[in-house]
Amino acid sequence: MQVTTELLENTKLGRAALIAAAGEVDMHESPRLRSALLEAIALRPAAVVVDLSAVTFIDSSGVATLVEAMKLAKAAGVALVLAGMTENVADVFALARLDKFFRLAASRGEALGV
Amino acid sequence: MERTAGELGARFYSGLRYIGGMAWLLADALSFIFVAPFDRRRLRVRSAPVFEQMVRVGFSSLGIVCLVQLFIGVVIALQLANLLKTFGISEYVGSVVGLGIFRELGPLMTAMVMAGYAGAAMSAELGTMAVSEELEALRALAISPVRYLVVPRFIAAAVMIPCVTMVGNFVGVLGGMGIAWGVLHISPALFTQKMLETLVTSDVVVGIFKSWFFAQLIVLIACFEGLRVDSGAEGVGRAATRSVVFSIVMIISADCLFAAVFRLLLGR
Amino acid sequence: MNTEEPKPIVVRNLVKKFSGQVVLDGLNFQVNKGEILVIMGGSGCGKSTLLRLLIGAMRPTSGSIEMLGADLTLLDEAGLDALRKKTGILFQSGALFNSMTVGENIALPLKEHTKLSADVINIMVKMKLEMVGLRDFEHLKPAELSGGMKKRVGLARAMALDPRIMFYDEPSAGLDPVASAMIDELMMDLNKKTGVTSIVVTHDMGSAFKIAHRMILLFRGRAVAVGTPAEIRASADPLVRQFVNGLADGPIPLRVSQKDYAEDLLEPFLERF
Numbered sequence: 001m002q003v004t005t006e007l008l009e010n011t012k013l014g015r016a017a018l019i020a021a022a023g024e025v026d027m028h029e030s031p032r033l034r035s036a037l038l039e040a041i042a043l044r045p046a047a048v049v050v051d052l053s054a055v056t057f058i059d060s061s062g063v064a065t066l067v068e069a070m071k072l073a074k075a076a077g078v079a080l081v082l083a084g085m086t087e088n089v090a091d092v093f094a095l096a097r098l099d100k101f102f103r104l105a106a107s108r109g110e111a112l113g114v
Numbered sequence: 115m116e117r118t119a120g121e122l123g124a125r126f127y128s129g130l131r132y133i134g135g136m137a138w139l140l141a142d143a144l145s146f147i148f149v150a151p152f153d154r155r156r157l158r159v160r161s162a163p164v165f166e167q168m169v170r171v172g173f174s175s176l177g178i179v180c181l182v183q184l185f186i187g188v189v190i191a192l193q194l195a196n197l198l199k200t201f202g203i204s205e206y207v208g209s210v211v212g213l214g215i216f217r218e219l220g221p222l223m224t225a226m227v228m229a230g231y232a233g234a235a236m237s238a239e240l241g242t243m244a245v246s247e248e249l250e251a252l253r254a255l256a257i258s259p260v261r262y263l264v265v266p267r268f269i270a271a272a273v274m275i276p277c278v279t280m281v282g283n284f285v286g287v288l289g290g291m292g293i294a295w296g297v298l299h300i301s302p303a304l305f306t307q308k309m310l311e312t313l314v315t316s317d318v319v320v321g322i323f324k325s326w327f328f329a330q331l332i333v334l335i336a337c338f339e340g341l342r343v344d345s346g347a348e349g350v351g352r353a354a355t356r357s358v359v360f361s362i363v364m365i366i367s368a369d370c371l372f373a374a375v376f377r378l379l380l381g382r
Numbered sequence: 383m384n385t386e387e388p389k390p391i392v393v394r395n396l397v398k399k400f401s402g403q404v405v406l407d408g409l410n411f412q413v414n415k416g417e418i419l420v421i422m423g424g425s426g427c428g429k430s431t432l433l434r435l436l437i438g439a440m441r442p443t444s445g446s447i448e449m450l451g452a453d454l455t456l457l458d459e460a461g462l463d464a465l466r467k468k469t470g471i472l473f474q475s476g477a478l479f480n481s482m483t484v485g486e487n488i489a490l491p492l493k494e495h496t497k498l499s500a501d502v503i504n505i506m507v508k509m510k511l512e513m514v515g516l517r518d519f520e521h522l523k524p525a526e527l528s529g530g531m532k533k534r535v536g537l538a539r540a541m542a543l544d545p546r547i548m549f550y551d552e553p554s555a556g557l558d559p560v561a562s563a564m565i566d567e568l569m570m571d572l573n574k575k576t577g578v579t580s581i582v583v584t585h586d587m588g589s590a591f592k593i594a595h596r597m598i599l600l601f602r603g604r605a606v607a608v609g610t611p612a613e614i615r616a617s618a619d620p621l622v623r624q625f626v627n628g629l630a631d632g633p634i635p636l637r638v639s640q641k642d643y644a645e646d647l648l649e650p651f652l653e654r655f
Contacts, residue, residue: 027496027543034502059544061498064505095575096509247477254437254471255491255539256463262494 001029001055003036007043012113013079014046020108022054025062033062037069041076048073051108053084058092070102079103083111136338139260143268143334146261163266171232171267172274176281178231179224183215183282186223187289190214195297204298205308211290212309217317220283222369225328228275229361233336236267237357240340241350249341264337268330275329276322283321316380324372331368332361388451390415390547390579391436396445398431398603405431407603408445418573418580420590422625423600429583432600433551436581437471438462450546467495470540470578471549474556476532478524484511484535485520491542510538514568530561537568541576548572550582554589562586566593587626591615599625 001023008016017040025033040048050066052058066082073080083105085093093099105111150158190211198204240263243249249259287309294300339357343349376382391413398406405428413419423429434440436447438454447454450468457465478487488507492498498506511517514534524532533553540548550569554562566589573580584590590597591611599607599614599622607614607622614622624632 027492027498030502031497031499034499060506060509061492061496061502061544064498064502064509067505067509068499068501091575095513097512098509243479246480247473247475248479250439251471251473251477251479253439254466254469254473255494256466257491257494258463 001025001032003033005036005040007045008112011047013049013081013111016047016049016112017041017043017045018049018051018108018112020051020054024057025055025065026057026059027061030059030061030065034065034068037065038072041069041072041078044076045078047079047081049081049083049105049108049111051083052089053086053107055086055089058089060092060096063092063096063098066102067098081105081111083108135342136334139264139338139341140334142258142260143264146258146265147269150261159261159265159269163262164269167266167270168274170235171228171270172278175228175231176278179227179278179282180285182223182227183220183286184289186219187211187215187286187291188293190219191290191293192297195293199298204294205300205304206312207290207294207298207300208305208308209312211294211305212287212313213317215283215286215290216313216321218321218369218373220286221279221321221325221328222365224275224279224282224325225332225365226362228271228278228329229332229336229365230358232271232275233332233361234354234358236333236336237340237343238350238354240337241343241353244341244343245346245350259341264333264341267337268333271329271333272326275332276325279325280322314382316382320372320376320380324369327368327372328365331364335361335364387415388448389413390450391581392446392448393436394446394448396432396435396447397443398428398435398440399443405603406435406442409600409603409605411598411605411608413579413581414596415579416573416577417595418569418582418593420582420584420594420597421600422584422587422590422597424585424625427600428603429585429600430551433549433581433583437469437549438466467491467543468545469547469549470543470545472533472536472540472551472553474552476524476529476536478532478535478539480524483521483523484516484527487524487535488539488542491539495543506542510541511535513541513572514538528561530557530564533557533561533565534568537565537572541572541578544576545578548578548580550580550584552584552586553582554584554586562589569593587628601625 001021003022004020006018008018019036019040021033021036023029037048037050048069050069070080081103084107085104090099093102146159191207194207194210195204198207198210240249240259243263252259252262291302291305294305295302336357339353339360343353389412393409393411396406396409397404409432411419421429421432431440435442436449436454438457442455445455449465452461452465454462454465478484479490482490485504485507488510489503492503492506496503507520508517511520514537516531516534516538519527519531519535524535527535553565553569557565569580569582570593572578582590582593591614594611596608596610597614598605601621607617607619609617615626617623617626621633623629
């Protein structure tokens with residue numbers, strides 16, 4: 001899995017951190033996604049957008065990591081948006097009955113309005 | 115005649131297998147303690163279960179060990195009181211009680227109590243887990259029962275049983291001291307002075323070493339008996355009984371061996 | 383089905399003997415990715431032995447078991463452990479750790495095998511329990527649960543590491559019809575949603591025909607019938623008919639003694655004279 005974080009000013013959501021993950025998010029990789037998410041939330045942007053369009057596989061640890069990020073973001077007053085989920089990934093969220101739990105966007109463009 | 119020989123052979127063979135199985139378990143446990151921390155592919159032993167076992171082995175048994183040791187001290191002093199008085203060497207009661215307890219009876223009696231107290235509980239616990247498919251479930255989750263269950267008990271007993279023995283030793287000496295004062299009119303100061311004159315460091319070290327060794331025997335036998343239970347409640351009961359009996363026999367045999375070896379090595 | 387992708391489980395010429403007695407006698411079968419394969423058979427047909435071989439709790443006398451690309455029979459303990467992390471098993475009794483709470487049971491494999499933080503593990507435990515409908519029971523001890531609930535928790539624990547293959551050992555044994563139907567429903571649901579390849583060992587015909595994509599009937603260590611539930615139901619083989627319809631007598635004899643009855647009774651007398 002690769003994770004990159006960039007900080008964007010003046011998006012539709014205001015100052016936003018964009019985390020792009022690619023590859024497989026499994027039990028061994030999700031701690032890295034977690035640290036990227038925690039660092040992004042600690043920057044206190046208006047929003048954190050997680051681009052999942054290049055994620056080919058996510059397991060329940062990946063989903064749980066995003067749930068935890070959601071919890072922390074809410075506490076910090078940061079909006080968390082998941083963007084560009086593929087069907088594969090969306091299925092895993094649906095299985096955990098968490099598809100309604102997150103704020104979703106079709107793509108990072110839609111989420112950020114650029 | 116032929117039949118007896120055959121039976122004897124079979125018994126000898128099963129005895130060998132028993133010892134072999136136990137040696138295997140010991141090797142496995144030691145590899146988790148000494149090799150696994152340096153091998154990145156292997157899972158380590160976690161500290162939380164070790165502490166949990168320490169509390170169970172150490173603190174909960176402290177009361178009963180102290181009680182037994184107190185009586186041991188009392189009994190030694192009472193039994194010897196008349197004899198020492200006859201020879202007019204009553205003041206040496208401290209020497210006898212101190213040496214007897216620190217070197218011999220303290221480690222031995224504590225180990226006996228522990229074999230019945232902690233050993234039986236361990237084999238019954240592991241045996242119950244074996245019967246209820248829990249051990250198999252652990253293996254299926256890629257968690258070695260030796261690493262997860264045996265090693266924490268091993269470490270906990272190796273640390274806690276010598277500690278409990280030491281505490282018990284002091285209580286035993288107090289018991290002897292009380293009798294010396296009440297019956298022989300030897301003051302605690304004289305009692306202590308004579309005790310310290312007789313006791314040398316090696317006595318105490320040998321006592322601690324023996325207690326540590328007995329602890330390993332107890333856990334090894336208890337865990338081995340527990341892990342190999344394969345049939346129902348009856349098997350669990352049998353495992354607990356066998357573990358206590360074997361432990362006691364092994365402890366006394368080892369103690370006898372130590373008495374001879376240390377006499378040769380240390381000259382006392 | 384993609385032909386390039388290897389089958390998750392391929393069993394070839396599997397033989398298991400216990401002190402000379404043949405329990406599995408040259409068994410061959412494959413499991414396709416994402417299917418539910420039911421292995422049926424009466425008691426003593428070798429199905430529990432087969433399951434124990436498949437989870438690597440026992441080694442076969444000969445033959446091979448290829449699982450997720452590795453030959454199980456050639457792996458050492460470390461290799462088996464790596465494979466065990468990718469498979470899950472629901473034991474007949476649930477086999478929960480009685481000294482731990484429900485939540486701790488499910489968290490154990492996660493704590494042992496991953497570097498996930500305690501918070502993430504907590505969330506995962508809730509997710510797994512929600513999957514089997516028992517989220518409110520996280521803090522109870524196994525002794526406080528009914529048999530059906532124990533199995534559901536066992537299922538949640540087996541699914542903790544998101545396995546690719548699930549084994550079920552007699553999932554309906556010891557359950558009332560409602561609890562057993564719930565387990566059937568959960569097995570099908572998990573298979574559909576996660577695509578986990580499932581092998582179910584059972585003698586419960588009702589459940590077998592309900593959940594199976596394909597089924598195998600074992601008899602005396604051999605696969606006597608393989609097919610979809612419809613094919614098995616339509617089979618004219620008297621052995622299959624006896625088993626499916628639950629008849630007491632047929633090719634599977636009611637009396638299993640090999641010796642003649644009269645001979646058996648008279649033997650000790652003959653010896654004495």
